[in-house]
Amino acid sequence: MVSFFDASLPGTLPVLNRRCVEAGILTALALQCRLNLVSMFDRKHYFYADLPAGYQITQQRCPLAKDGHVEYLAPDEDHRKLVLKRARLTQLQLEQDSGKSLHDVEMSHSLIDLNRAGIGLMEIITEPEFCSAVEAASFVRELQLILQVIGVCDGKMEEGSLRVDASVSVRRPSEPLGIRSEIKNLNSIRHLMRSIEFETLRQISILESGGQVLNETRAYDVETGETVSMRDKERLHDYRFMAEPNLPPLRLYTNDTVPNGVPSDQIINVDELRAMLPELPNAKRERLKKQYGLSVEHSNVFVNEPTLLECFEKIVANQNLQNVKIASNICINEVLAAVNKKNIAFSASNLSAESVGELVELVQDEVISLLTLRKILEVLLQDSSKLPKQVIEERGWHQVSNETALENICCQVIAANPKVVDDYRDGKTKVFNYLIGEVQKKLSGQSNVKAVVRIMKQKLDT
Amino acid sequence: MDVPGILTRSVDDAVVILNALAGHDPKDSTTVFEPFKPCALPDVASIKGLKIGIPQEYHAPGLSSDMKDSWQHVADIVENAGATVKRVSLPHTALSIVCYHVLCACEVASNMARYDGLEYGHRAKDESSTESLYAASRHEAFNNVVRGRILAGNYFLLKQNYDRYYVQAQRVRRLISQDFWNTFRSGIDILLTPTVLGDAPSYRWFSKADNRTRTQEQDVFTQPANMAGIPAISLPVALSSNGLPLGLQLLGQPFKEQQLLTAAKAIEQLVNFRALDFDKLLYCD
Numbered sequence: 001m002v003s004f005f006d007a008s009l010p011g012t013l014p015v016l017n018r019r020c021v022e023a024g025i026l027t028a029l030a031l032q033c034r035l036n037l038v039s040m041f042d043r044k045h046y047f048y049a050d051l052p053a054g055y056q057i058t059q060q061r062c063p064l065a066k067d068g069h070v071e072y073l074a075p076d077e078d079h080r081k082l083v084l085k086r087a088r089l090t091q092l093q094l095e096q097d098s099g100k101s102l103h104d105v106e107m108s109h110s111l112i113d114l115n116r117a118g119i120g121l122m123e124i125i126t127e128p129e130f131c132s133a134v135e136a137a138s139f140v141r142e143l144q145l146i147l148q149v150i151g152v153c154d155g156k157m158e159e160g161s162l163r164v165d166a167s168v169s170v171r172r173p174s175e176p177l178g179i180r181s182e183i184k185n186l187n188s189i190r191h192l193m194r195s196i197e198f199e200t201l202r203q204i205s206i207l208e209s210g211g212q213v214l215n216e217t218r219a220y221d222v223e224t225g226e227t228v229s230m231r232d233k234e235r236l237h238d239y240r241f242m243a244e245p246n247l248p249p250l251r252l253y254t255n256d257t258v259p260n261g262v263p264s265d266q267i268i269n270v271d272e273l274r275a276m277l278p279e280l281p282n283a284k285r286e287r288l289k290k291q292y293g294l295s296v297e298h299s300n301v302f303v304n305e306p307t308l309l310e311c312f313e314k315i316v317a318n319q320n321l322q323n324v325k326i327a328s329n330i331c332i333n334e335v336l337a338a339v340n341k342k343n344i345a346f347s348a349s350n351l352s353a354e355s356v357g358e359l360v361e362l363v364q365d366e367v368i369s370l371l372t373l374r375k376i377l378e379v380l381l382q383d384s385s386k387l388p389k390q391v392i393e394e395r396g397w398h399q400v401s402n403e404t405a406l407e408n409i410c411c412q413v414i415a416a417n418p419k420v421v422d423d424y425r426d427g428k429t430k431v432f433n434y435l436i437g438e439v440q441k442k443l444s445g446q447s448n449v450k451a452v453v454r455i456m457k458q459k460l461d462t
Numbered sequence: 463m464d465v466p467g468i469l470t471r472s473v474d475d476a477v478v479i480l481n482a483l484a485g486h487d488p489k490d491s492t493t494v495f496e497p498f499k500p501c502a503l504p505d506v507a508s509i510k511g512l513k514i515g516i517p518q519e520y521h522a523p524g525l526s527s528d529m530k531d532s533w534q535h536v537a538d539i540v541e542n543a544g545a546t547v548k549r550v551s552l553p554h555t556a557l558s559i560v561c562y563h564v565l566c567a568c569e570v571a572s573n574m575a576r577y578d579g580l581e582y583g584h585r586a587k588d589e590s591s592t593e594s595l596y597a598a599s600r601h602e603a604f605n606n607v608v609r610g611r612i613l614a615g616n617y618f619l620l621k622q623n624y625d626r627y628y629v630q631a632q633r634v635r636r637l638i639s640q641d642f643w644n645t646f647r648s649g650i651d652i653l654l655t656p657t658v659l660g661d662a663p664s665y666r667w668f669s670k671a672d673n674r675t676r677t678q679e680q681d682v683f684t685q686p687a688n689m690a691g692i693p694a695i696s697l698p699v700a701l702s703s704n705g706l707p708l709g710l711q712l713l714g715q716p717f718k719e720q721q722l723l724t725a726a727k728a729i730e731q732l733v734n735f736r737a738l739d740f741d742k743l744l745y746c747d
Contacts, residue, residue, distance in 0.1 A: 015489060
């Protein structure tokens with residue numbers, strides 16, 4: 001659907017989309033930017049078939065917001081731990097999207113799709129402070145999460161909801177920034193990382209062979225994994241910026257400055273929008289760490305899995321748990337791992353907080369082993385109408401904790417593996433796990449591991 | 463500068479059109495929200511008590527003696543009818559046309575950028591590349607006046623020229639605007655000026671110089687209103703020695719169209735310009 005305005009028909013004039021402005025403000029607030037209470041619109045002129053008016057309306061002189069920062073987790077240099085980093089932002093501006101062009105090389109035709117033309121965009125520009133592809137990717141992930149949480153964008157890069165242009169340059173430490181190239185229209189985190197990695201190496205090899213990096217626009221070729229130059233001749237773009245005469249300055253108000261006599265649908269109150277902001281991801285991580293004593297990694301997982309977090313919090317609230325750790329370990333290491341293996345989202349799995357809560361209880365009370373838990377999960381993922389205790393009853397999967405029974409099995413295993421027992425007594429303590437494994441096998445994984453270990457050790461050491 | 467102009471045969475008709483056009487348009491972000499109170503002019507309009515300003519800088523070079531006389535004549539008429547007539551100064555008047563040329567060319571270059579022949583309008587046959595298609599379509603369908611303005615406008619908007627031309631012109635525009643504000647603030651209600659230098663020139667004479675030169679000469683009196691964003695109306699007041707109409711311009715204060723149009727109607731009634739009776743001319747035997 002192409003409106004007259006988006007097709008640049010003469011006689012049409014621009015009108016600001018209120019929801020876009022609100023989304024821009026919410027984002028600026030979430031990213032700790034400084035809002036410009038008065039911002040302006042400009043025309044950026046260039047001729048291209050997917051830009052019907054011959055210019056794009058944007059905010060060059062005075063954007064909606066400036067500065068700001070995002071705290072995000074990225075692997076440290078050894079790729080072991082997640083550390084908190086901060087990315088500073090330059091500005092946030094509102095602008096129009098252009099249409100899309102498809103080039104049919106065979107027929108020497110270009111097809112122009114104007115459906116997207118004129119749609120409101122938010123451009124967020126970062127300071128040039130990322131030192132690696134993985135840093136850039138981690139930042140974009142955090143940004144995606146923030147945008148989803150505040151409800152302004154679904155962040156789906158593959159669908160074009162979020163597009164990333166990466167400016168890449170290289171330099172030796174303590175030298176000034178090198179000449180940068182810009183890789184445009186990256187539409188997945190993987191492409192973002194690969195293209196940055198490729199471009200970095202490409203630039204280094206140019207410089208090391210005495211050449212110069214060109215300040216140009218490049219595209220990422222998914223097939224070859226390389227970046228390619230987008231311009232066939234070197235041309236300097238002068239965008240001939242000019243104030244947009246048909247849009248007055250955008251004025252934002254606060255509780256103190258809302259004017260009388262202006263209809264409320266023409267007023268945007270920043271304070272009202274600020275009050276609507278939900279808990280942001282990083283604040284949530286901190287809260288989870290403090291409230292439940294979770295590790296950085298676990299709190300990060302929960303922030304990325306809101307329905308799983310909901311389940312976890314319900315369990316912890318409802319039950320008399322001595323150990324929150326068991327609950328988080330089961331949620332993340334067992335439940336999430338199981339649904340990931342089946343390639344489904346936790347929210348799509350139909351596993352209830354009641355079910356998962358029961359599992360946690362059963363493990364905590366040593367009624368089942370982790371091996372049994374995994375078997376029960378398999379069953380529940382097929383048929384979520386049952387509860388764990390039901391499944392245990394039906395399948396007879398109770399954990400064997402009976403001391404006598406366990407002692408008997410241990411004796412059997414010891415008797416059947418004299419060489420291993422000798423190795424153990426000679427000091428090869430590693431083989432102990434083999435013996436435990438044999439006990440587990442005999443009991444189909446349903447033994448109380450802690451008890452088995454204790455009994456086995458007793459028997460071996462006497 | 464891209465604003466509507468209303469052409470009618472009487473001030474009353476202009477009021478009818480204005481009342482239909484004015485007011486908030488949700489699809490036009492440059493219209494104000496305040497509800498528009500339609501203009502209602504009395505049957506007999508009076509100019510009594512109004513303070514009319516005569517800007518001295520509008521005695522421009524090339525002003526015909528006919529026009530000068532008409533201007534003086536109408537100033538006398540309104541004074542006799544009870545208005546106060548005062549000489550005023552709008553010191554930056556001479557800069558206005560130059561300022562206008564720069565800003566107008568920039569707007570033209572920008573507004574005409576959409577004419578590429580792809581969505582509508584003339585489309586050339588040269589399809590060897592998008593660029594050549596654009597260049598051919600635009601070259602063929604724009605005349606040399608428009609092309610000249612587009613090239614000039616793009617030149618002024620180049621990064622290296624932007625400050626010296628576009629921004630400087632905006633600064634000068636503010637000075638022009640301030641001249642009007644100061645005058646209105648000092649107690650003047652309405653300004654009375656010639657509309658153009660004289661009566662309608664012949665095409666032969668007009669073509670002796672290029673369009674740019676001629677517009678620079680002829681637009682001196684009318685574009686300041688665009689620069690300042692104030693309402694203006696032009697009406698015929700007398701015939702020149704060639705038997706062609708001469709028009710005077712009234713400039714009013716922002717949002718005070720009622721006052722401006724009342725004054726215009728009063729003058730219309732006072733001068734009693736003998737307009738052509740088209741029906742009689744067309745249909746008489």
